[in-house]
Amino acid sequence: MTKTITLAQGNGGVENAELISNIFYRHFKNPLLEKSEDAAIIDSGRLAFTTDSFTVSPLFFAGGDIGKLSICGTCNDLAMMGAKPTYMTCAVMVEEGFSIEALNTIVTSMAKELAINGATIVCGDTKVVPRGAVDKIFINTTGIGVVQKGGISSNSVSDKDTIILSNDIGRHGATIFAAREGMEFESDLSSDCTSLWPLVEKLLAEGIGITAMRDATRGGVAAVLNEWAKQSNICIEVEEASLPVSDTVRGICEILGFEATNLANEGTFVLAVKSHDAPRAVEILRTFDAGQNAAIIAKVTHQYAGKVVLLSPWGSKRFMELPSGELLPRIC
Amino acid sequence: MTKTITLAQGNGGVENAELISNIFYRHFKNPLLEKSEDAAIIDSGRLAFTTDSFTVSPLFFAGGDIGKLSICGTCNDLAMMGAKPTYMTCAVMVEEGFSIEALNTIVTSMAKELAINGATIVCGDTKVVPRGAVDKIFINTTGIGVVQKGGISSNSVSDKDTIILSNDIGRHGATIFAAREGMEFESDLSSDCTSLWPLVEKLLAEGIGITAMRDATRGGVAAVLNEWAKQSNICIEVEEASLPVSDTVRGICEILGFEATNLANEGTFVLAVKSHDAPRAVEILRTFDAGQNAAIIAKVTHQYAGKVVLLSPWGSKRFMELPSGELLPRIC
Numbered sequence: 001m002t003k004t005i006t007l008a009q010g011n012g013g014v015e016n017a018e019l020i021s022n023i024f025y026r027h028f029k030n031p032l033l034e035k036s037e038d039a040a041i042i043d044s045g046r047l048a049f050t051t052d053s054f055t056v057s058p059l060f061f062a063g064g065d066i067g068k069l070s071i072c073g074t075c076n077d078l079a080m081m082g083a084k085p086t087y088m089t090c091a092v093m094v095e096e097g098f099s100i101e102a103l104n105t106i107v108t109s110m111a112k113e114l115a116i117n118g119a120t121i122v123c124g125d126t127k128v129v130p131r132g133a134v135d136k137i138f139i140n141t142t143g144i145g146v147v148q149k150g151g152i153s154s155n156s157v158s159d160k161d162t163i164i165l166s167n168d169i170g171r172h173g174a175t176i177f178a179a180r181e182g183m184e185f186e187s188d189l190s191s192d193c194t195s196l197w198p199l200v201e202k203l204l205a206e207g208i209g210i211t212a213m214r215d216a217t218r219g220g221v222a223a224v225l226n227e228w229a230k231q232s233n234i235c236i237e238v239e240e241a242s243l244p245v246s247d248t249v250r251g252i253c254e255i256l257g258f259e260a261t262n263l264a265n266e267g268t269f270v271l272a273v274k275s276h277d278a279p280r281a282v283e284i285l286r287t288f289d290a291g292q293n294a295a296i297i298a299k300v301t302h303q304y305a306g307k308v309v310l311l312s313p314w315g316s317k318r319f320m321e322l323p324s325g326e327l328l329p330r331i332c
Numbered sequence: 333m334t335k336t337i338t339l340a341q342g343n344g345g346v347e348n349a350e351l352i353s354n355i356f357y358r359h360f361k362n363p364l365l366e367k368s369e370d371a372a373i374i375d376s377g378r379l380a381f382t383t384d385s386f387t388v389s390p391l392f393f394a395g396g397d398i399g400k401l402s403i404c405g406t407c408n409d410l411a412m413m414g415a416k417p418t419y420m421t422c423a424v425m426v427e428e429g430f431s432i433e434a435l436n437t438i439v440t441s442m443a444k445e446l447a448i449n450g451a452t453i454v455c456g457d458t459k460v461v462p463r464g465a466v467d468k469i470f471i472n473t474t475g476i477g478v479v480q481k482g483g484i485s486s487n488s489v490s491d492k493d494t495i496i497l498s499n500d501i502g503r504h505g506a507t508i509f510a511a512r513e514g515m516e517f518e519s520d521l522s523s524d525c526t527s528l529w530p531l532v533e534k535l536l537a538e539g540i541g542i543t544a545m546r547d548a549t550r551g552g553v554a555a556v557l558n559e560w561a562k563q564s565n566i567c568i569e570v571e572e573a574s575l576p577v578s579d580t581v582r583g584i585c586e587i588l589g590f591e592a593t594n595l596a597n598e599g600t601f602v603l604a605v606k607s608h609d610a611p612r613a614v615e616i617l618r619t620f621d622a623g624q625n626a627a628i629i630a631k632v633t634h635q636y637a638g639k640v641v642l643l644s645p646w647g648s649k650r651f652m653e654l655p656s657g658e659l660l661p662r663i664c
Contacts, residue, residue, distance in 0.1 A: 103355055110360075129387055
């Protein structure tokens with residue numbers, strides 16, 4: 001490992017996993033941590049528990065702000081474990097000189113998103129640091145969810161499952177990138193930042209056989225699929241042509257040489273569902289604004305265990321790798 | 333309120349309370365939040381839940397480091413509600429270029445302190461931000477504790493209670509101040525940073541009738557006593573001569589014009605216990621290293637409801653006010 005922290009170590013990919021494993025997992029070693037799920041399942045399977053710190057630049061972007069993001073991010077991690085977001089904490093680190101009006105707008109966004117999830121903030125912490133000690137504002141939210149359906153796990157994906165994307169990918173990453181670079185688009189590019197509990201609740205109510213779910217944040221869809229392939233020791237074969245990507249995001253990727261599958265999402269998730277339920281799951285997802293472009297994207301095989309294979313429309317194959325190197329920092 | 337955030341709004345005193353109430357409580361309004369306890373009691377009284385973000389400068393100080401602090405701080409908030417620290421989350425924001433060795437030392441301190449509490453980190457988050465976006469490292473920990481004795485509350489202190497301090501006050505604040513100013517002392521001034529669950533566990537096991545407990549962090553003992561006086565609508569009469577303050581801390585206070593009662597502590601707490609149990613509680617506390625200077629400091633009356641009165645050794649009286657203005661920032 002390097003002697004000092006590098007930006008790549010926060011990329012949600014290879015170097016990030018290495019840092020977490022060599023420093024944090026090593027000292028905090030315990031079975032719950034090593035499951036590497038979106039949220040820890042505690043209290044004999046009754047509750048899900050997860051934390052996330054948010055540092056996005058700019059703070060306000062098309063489709064959301066750091067406040068909305070800070071609630072969606074944590075509530076979505078609970079939803080991904082089949083848990084209803086219930087109790088939340090909110091810890092704010094804010095820089096001396098930050099606008100009270102902006103803070104008020106951010107907290108208003110948080111309250112709005114909490115209501116969508118049916119969750120409440122039950123305790124908090126506010127620290128003010130001298131100018132320059134933090135860039136504007138960082139927010140941590142930690143959440144407890146009540147598990148509605150147990151057994152959902154990234155370690156259980158098998159060849160009985162089909163892989164679905166809940167919506168088109170890369171919009172959060174592309175939006176933040178465009179905003180930071182001052183790029184302007186005729187189109188209405190905006191972040192996919194949204195609360196996923198309503199979609200998950202509906203899928204559960206309709207009895208969809210869900211094996212695993214994960215929101216494709218830092219590291220994008222490529223990170224989720226690679227983690228699942230490794231954790232469940234399976235091969236995920238992705239039909240490249242089936243990946244839902246908007247024309248705008250595709251355009252940004254082509255200009256800049258990004259892969260849409262590496263870009264961060266904040267309201268788009270990957271599902272592994274029992275294959276016979278897959279078409280119905282897509283139908284249900286498409287009834288939501290946040291699931292309009294849901295699609296089946298991959299099957300599970302044993303061809304290359306632990307690997308993700310991308311099948312091109314022309315019949316060629318290549319591996320989809322876990323992202324590495326310096327991806328866009330301060331995105332979520 | 334001001335138009336921009338001021339350092340005073342992070343002081344644990346008057347302006348801090350105003351910010352929290354005008355922005356956060358207003359939008360997040362719910363009965364649990366308004367109880368203003370050290371931790372929220374959730375899940376029908378079974379669990380305690382609390383969060384804290386840590387930003388201390390310097391990161392390493394006499395008696396601890398940001399890692400030890402980040403576990404003590406959150407576990408102590410759970411202990412103060414009579415809850416055994418159990419499940420923890422850890423979210424780190426670290427600056428590009430930060431030393432991996434220093435990070436490893438910090439995480440080692442966390443692991444050591446977790447073991448003292450019998451708690452485990454079950455999930456985490458690691459974000460790397462570009463150089464300059466954060467000063468070195470911020471850590472958030474959030475904890476769930478299992479309530480061992482219910483009904484402990486800052487809203488229930490009455491004239492049947494006696495007020496105790498678990499140890500001498502002001503050492504954390506004085507240590508950080510001295511380190512930052514490059515002051516050197518012959519004496520062994522060090523932070524009181526410590527895990528309080530072992531002390532609380534013993535008090536509960538011995539059947540001490542505990543009404544309320546609070547660790548006297550930002551804002552010090554003055555903040556705790558004033559909050560209790562207001563929350564329980566009582567008058568707390570403090571015998572000034574009974575306040576345990578070390579000679580070194582007293583010296584620093586005299587030189588710099590601080591009040592020891594306003595200085596932060598990280599392993600010293602205030603207790604309201606049934607008066608007949610008070611002497612025994614002090615005895616039990618004194619069996620611990622972290623309670624060697626435990627003392628009865630105040631009685632509860634109705635003389636000035638909502639106020640804290642300081643009784644001097646010469647018979648004069650004055651109010652002990654909630655701290656205000658710019659106290660030392662980045663202390664915890």
